[in-house]
Amino acid sequence: MHVLDGAVERALDLLAGRSLVALTGAGLSTDSGIPDYRGPGSPNRTPMTFQEFRSGADARRRYWARSHVGWTRMARAAPNAGHRALAALERSGPLRGLITQNVDGLHTDAGSREVIDLHGRVADVVCLDCDRRTPRADLAARLTALNPGFVEAVGPAAERPDGDAELDQVVVDGFRLADCTGCGGPLKPDVVFFGENVPRERVARAYRMVDALRPVGGALLVAGSSLTVMSGLRFVKHAHKHGVPVVIVNRGATRGDALADVLVGSGCSEVLSTLAAEAAGAGRAAG
DSSP, X not given: OOOOOHHHHHHHHHHTTOOEEEEEOGGGTGGGTOOOSSSTTOOOOOOOBHHHHTTOHHHHHHHHHHHHHHHHHHTTOOOOHHHHHHHHHHHHSSEEEEEEOOOSOHHHHHTOOSEEETTEEEEEEEETTTOOEEEHHHHHHHHHHHSTTHHHHHOSOOEEGGGEEOOOHHHHTTOOOOOOTTTOOOEEEEEOOBTSOOOHHHHHHHHHHHHTTGGGTOXXXXXXXXXXXXXXXXXXXXXXXXXXXXXEEXXXXXXXXXXXXXXXXXXXXXXXXXXXXXXXXXXXXXX
8 A cells, every 4th residue: 555655645635625726837747758947956057038039030040949859859748647637636626727837738738628828838839020820830840841851960959948959059050940921020939938928818817716716715736836936936925825725746945835835845746646546536435
């Protein structure tokens, strides 16, 4: 029989029978082979800022060359047990909604329906001039045609978070960009870059999702986020301020630890799978 550690037991006891909203971060997707920014053992990384991306064609070439290589790998990533557990919690009833800081789309792939992609999705592309949105797969095909053999010539490259890859500048210099097929403007992945604001309407929807927990005695479940940036931490602060219990599941310390009712320093896949199994068992017993 599997023996749960004390923190997991406390988390299960607190969450049992409650309505839940989940807030997820990059640590949830590491079991799908996608690196995170700040997990234990992660190297220091400096992602491109929105201001740098907009500075000119050289910066965009650097971004899209690396991202084109990374996308061919990230597009193959599949939901892991943690994603599937959250989808199961939604189907069985306890999970009312999910706010994710991840851009990989794996929650939707796993079957979750009430998902707020706080930072957008890397599978979508937007034109900075005309705001036209198109699938990333279409752009990948165009970039492959413009740069035949590029991915194969690069060979093994260190993967970075959010579908990026490490490339030498000399490799990047010859990469050919693709612009908007509608207006010829510059293309950007439809994600929130560092230095860019999350759309207000998206933030408002997330606050409403958390606020809906208050009248029903629900709880906020944080999974796989260090809460280093305010875009996610603000919802933990909001929940705590209004008396909504907070459970954080994350390997390593988070910026919201002082606000949590229970901290679980374990991997998301195992803990969330246990939570989903407990909820399913309670549902069968009640039926």
